Amino acid sequence: MSKIKVGIVGYGNLGRGVEMAIRQNADMELAGIFTRREPEGIASAAPMIRLSEVEQYIGKIDVMILCGGSATDLPEQGPYLASMFHTVDSFDRHAKIPEYFDAVDASARKSGHASVISTGWDPGLFSLNRLLAEAVLPEGNEYTFWGKGVSQGHSDAIRRIPGVKNAVQYTIPNEEAVRQVRSGNNPALATRDKHLRECFVVAEPGEDLSRIEQEIKTMPNYFADYDTQVNFISSEELQDKHGSMPHGGIVLRSGNTGNGSKQIIEFGLQLDSNPEFTGSVLVAYARAIHKFAQEGFVGAKTVFDIPFGYLPPKSAEQLRRELL
Amino acid sequence: MSKIKVGIVGYGNLGRGVEMAIRQNADMELAGIFTRREPEGIASAAPMIRLSEVEQYIGKIDVMILCGGSATDLPEQGPYLASMFHTVDSFDRHAKIPEYFDAVDASARKSGHASVISTGWDPGLFSLNRLLAEAVLPEGNEYTFWGKGVSQGHSDAIRRIPGVKNAVQYTIPNEEAVRQVRSGNNPALATRDKHLRECFVVAEPGEDLSRIEQEIKTMPNYFADYDTQVNFISSEELQDKHGSMPHGGIVLRSGNTGNGSKQIIEFGLQLDSNPEFTGSVLVAYARAIHKFAQEGFVGAKTVFDIPFGYLPPKSAEQLRRELL
Numbered sequence: 001m002s003k004i005k006v007g008i009v010g011y012g013n014l015g016r017g018v019e020m021a022i023r024q025n026a027d028m029e030l031a032g033i034f035t036r037r038e039p040e041g042i043a044s045a046a047p048m049i050r051l052s053e054v055e056q057y058i059g060k061i062d063v064m065i066l067c068g069g070s071a072t073d074l075p076e077q078g079p080y081l082a083s084m085f086h087t088v089d090s091f092d093r094h095a096k097i098p099e100y101f102d103a104v105d106a107s108a109r110k111s112g113h114a115s116v117i118s119t120g121w122d123p124g125l126f127s128l129n130r131l132l133a134e135a136v137l138p139e140g141n142e143y144t145f146w147g148k149g150v151s152q153g154h155s156d157a158i159r160r161i162p163g164v165k166n167a168v169q170y171t172i173p174n175e176e177a178v179r180q181v182r183s184g185n186n187p188a189l190a191t192r193d194k195h196l197r198e199c200f201v202v203a204e205p206g207e208d209l210s211r212i213e214q215e216i217k218t219m220p221n222y223f224a225d226y227d228t229q230v231n232f233i234s235s236e237e238l239q240d241k242h243g244s245m246p247h248g249g250i251v252l253r254s255g256n257t258g259n260g261s262k263q264i265i266e267f268g269l270q271l272d273s274n275p276e277f278t279g280s281v282l283v284a285y286a287r288a289i290h291k292f293a294q295e296g297f298v299g300a301k302t303v304f305d306i307p308f309g310y311l312p313p314k315s316a317e318q319l320r321r322e323l324l
Numbered sequence: 325m326s327k328i329k330v331g332i333v334g335y336g337n338l339g340r341g342v343e344m345a346i347r348q349n350a351d352m353e354l355a356g357i358f359t360r361r362e363p364e365g366i367a368s369a370a371p372m373i374r375l376s377e378v379e380q381y382i383g384k385i386d387v388m389i390l391c392g393g394s395a396t397d398l399p400e401q402g403p404y405l406a407s408m409f410h411t412v413d414s415f416d417r418h419a420k421i422p423e424y425f426d427a428v429d430a431s432a433r434k435s436g437h438a439s440v441i442s443t444g445w446d447p448g449l450f451s452l453n454r455l456l457a458e459a460v461l462p463e464g465n466e467y468t469f470w471g472k473g474v475s476q477g478h479s480d481a482i483r484r485i486p487g488v489k490n491a492v493q494y495t496i497p498n499e500e501a502v503r504q505v506r507s508g509n510n511p512a513l514a515t516r517d518k519h520l521r522e523c524f525v526v527a528e529p530g531e532d533l534s535r536i537e538q539e540i541k542t543m544p545n546y547f548a549d550y551d552t553q554v555n556f557i558s559s560e561e562l563q564d565k566h567g568s569m570p571h572g573g574i575v576l577r578s579g580n581t582g583n584g585s586k587q588i589i590e591f592g593l594q595l596d597s598n599p600e601f602t603g604s605v606l607v608a609y610a611r612a613i614h615k616f617a618q619e620g621f622v623g624a625k626t627v628f629d630i631p632f633g634y635l636p637p638k639s640a641e642q643l644r645r646e647l648l
Contacts, residue, residue: 020582024462097648098641118648125456127648128632129591132449134647135608135635136601138348182594248588257604258344261596264572267453268592270506272585277460280581284459304633304643308452309626311459317422319628323458324421324442324451 004290005031005060006283007085009051009077010067011042013245014090017279018065019046025283027313031061058084063286063293065089067279075100079107082115082300086293088286090120090278097123097302105300114293115300119285120278121269122146126251128303129267133253137263140255143181145173145194149247149274157222158199161215163207166235168242170198173250181252184262197228200242202235247274284311328614329355329384330607331409333375333401334391335366337569338414341603342389343370349607351637355385382408387610387617389413391603399424403431406439406624410617412610414444414602421447421626429624438617439624443609444602445593446470450575452627453591457577461587464579467505469497469518473571473598481546482523485539487531490559492566494522497574505576508586521552524566526559571598608635 006022008015011033022030032047039048049057064081066089068074074091081087082104091100097118108115118124122144130142151171158167177194180187187193199216203209213230216223248269255263271277285303288310292301309316330346332339335357346354356371358381363372373381388405390413392398398415405411406428415424425441432439442448446468454466475495482491501518504511511517523540527533537554540547572593579587595601609627612634616625633640 017582024581094648098645101644123648125460125589131632131636131643131647135611135632136449136604184594184596257348257600258341258597261600262594263596263601263604264592264594265449266590266592266594268588268590270508270586270588270590272508272587273582276581276585277587280460280587287459302633302640302644302648304640304648305631307629307631308455308459309628312455316626316629319455320425320626321422323455324418324447324626324628 003027003029004287005029005062006286007032007034007057007061007064008046008067009034009054009064009081010073011035011037011044011048012067013275014279014282015067017273017275017277018067018282019044019279020276021280021283024280025287025313028283028287032057054081055084061085063088063290065282065286067282070096075103078115078117079103082107082113083111084113086113086289087115088119088282088289089115089117090124090282091118092120092123094123101300101302109299112298114289114297116285116289116306117300117302119303120281122249124278124281124303125269126249126267129251129265130253131304133251133255133265137253137255137257137265139257140253140263141186143189143194143252143254144249145178145252146249147171147173147195147247149249149271150242150245154197154199154222157219158201158216161212163204163212164201165204166202166238168200168238170200172196172198178250178252181254182264182266184254184264186254191225192227195226197223197226199228199230200238201230201232202238203232244272245274247271247277287311287313327351327353328611329353329386330610331355331381331385331388332357332370332391333378333388333405334397335359335361335368335372336391337599338603338606339391341597341599341601342391342606343368343603344600345604345607348604349611349637352607352611356381378405379408385409387412387614389606389610391606394420399427402439402441403427406431406437407435408437410437410613411439412443412606412613413439413441414448414606415442416444416447418447425624425626433623436622438613438621440609440613440630441624441626443627444605446573448602448605448627449593450573450591453575453589454577455628457575457579457589461577461579461581461589463581464577464587465510467513467518467576467578468573469502469576470573471495471497471519471571473573473595474566474569478521478523478546481543482525482540485536487528487536488525489528490526490562492524492562496520496522502574502576505578506588506590508578508588510578515549516551519550521547521550523552523554524557524562525554526562527556568596569598571595571601611635611637
């Protein structure tokens with residue numbers, strides 16, 4: 001059987017994660033990486049191609065995996081690339097998902113392609129577990145905890161403070177809150193009760209550290225509603241100890257059945273590398289949308305519309321025999 | 325919109341769990357409970373009907389939920405009822421699933437019905453998580469731990485020992501083994517390393533307790549390969565403290581991506597009532613197979629073939645907006 005020819009659009013952390021994931025899947029091959037930068041300067045084993053030349057690859061790539069950002073890249077690239085290729089992406093602006101879905105769906109339908117949007121782990125695997133748990137336990141409460149992991153958005157927010165040279169911010173679930181939920185107590189949890197924020201900050205020489213700490217801790221939306229710990233460290237220590245991108249989290253549903261039986265469903269991730277894991281999820285969904293396209297499906301789907309049986313390379317019969 | 329009319333076949337623990345779950349789902353109503361016993365003697369708010377009269381209900385029930393046992397009931401009832409109704413069951417003899425699937429599929433195709441087999445939590449939700457985790461992390465190891473929970477099969481095995489009046493057996497995951505897996509160490513675990521077995525036994529008066537304990541601990545398949553603890557207690561204590569049916573477990577996959585990043589996916593259940601939870605899963609899949617039947621699907625499916633979007637009463641659009 002011929003391999004699934006995959007293209008990657010965007011070669012940042014996520015693009016590299018997808019590249020590594022493709023190597024772990026024998027039924028796939030990386031056909032090319034498309035970038036807006038000058039391809040000549042970028043080191044990679046795969047062909048590096050200017051994104052402006054992507055139209056020349058119509059018919060030569062089975063699925064395109066979109067690894068751009070959700071703020072500005074995907075709203076444009078998603079519908080554009082769905083007009084030429086089957087696509088997968090990890091669009092993660094929850095409030096904008098319906099609008100983005102409609103735009104990709106319209107483009108894919110018009111061109112006769114298939115797309116799956118908003119895969120990854122949140123949105124993605126976490127969303128699937130929220131849905132499953134709610135469907136099985138309609139009377140109950142859902143709790144999502146993120147971390148321990150690096151929040152890129154919060155790290156960026158600290159870096160924008162004058163006098164800050166670099167920073168890494170970890171989101172950390174409050175263990176006591178997690179324990180309360182697991183015990184079936186259905187606690188009412190305020191924002192401050194669920195997560196702590198731990199910041200490692202490199203200040204410019206001669207800056208007033210207490211002023212920077214105060215600016216972080218009182219920053220609206222990002223830190224003001226949380227218990228925040230600020231640690232000033234050297235550039236070297238930041239690079240040595242805080243250079244990787246771990247993440248993870250837990251989706252819990254605590255529900256009741258019958259005459260008050262407590263039932264807890266929990267899904268958790270502990271990830272050494274957030275982009276490598278997200279890339280691995282995108283690759284599995286690339287296989288799924290390829291299968292749907294082969295069956296003649298046209299339009300956009302989300303993870304909610306895709307049976308798990310479409311994710312692995314195994315046949316339905318083999319899955320029933322080995323994994324059910 | 326009219327409610328989904330659900331029938332229950334078999335009124336043991338699972339049948340009662342399904343009955344309670346239907347009450348928690350406003351889009352469903354319990355149309356009748358079918359039993360092989362004399363219906364007159366059984367207390368229930370729903371109509372109790374002789375199973376021998378089930379043919380009179382063709383066209384009056386949207387989905388039939390089969391709550392019989394997998395050893396002898398379902399192999400006969402599954403294909404028989406699929407010849408008249410859309411069906412859901414929790415057939416759980418892993419090795420026999422391919423054969424059972426084929427029998428139900430053939431019957432459903434012939435009669436123009438839709439069936440989903442082997443739902444529940446194992447097989448069922450655990451199978452789904454094994455598949456998902458393997459598809460996302462192809463390089464890794466899978467570990468399933470069951471418990472803490474009552475194993476009906478092991479409890480029955482103890483009750484068959486001469487001199488034993490009653491018994492309850494708990495399967496308990498070895499905490500140290502779970503910790504090792506969560507740490508990403510990919511341990512090689514023997515049967516004895518993964519689970520402990522704790523037995524509460526009521527002996528007949530005057531029996532030799534050490535003989536009973538020895539017979540339990542050396543019983544092949546059931547106990548010989550495990551560390552087993554045997555506690556002799558009174559009938560009253562057994563009834564007071566060990567009368568409920570808790571269960572649960574964990575499916576873990578520990579995988580690697582990129583250049584050795586450790587990635588852990590975990591799914592866990594903590595259930596006060598095993599039959600009520602299993603019943604709740606069956607009810608969600610009853611809604612799903614009802615939707616598939618309305619779309620014209622004919623034949624058998626498993627949980628692997630059903631997108632999560634089919635499980636709740638919400639529309640695809642609502643799910644994208646609220647849960648993705």
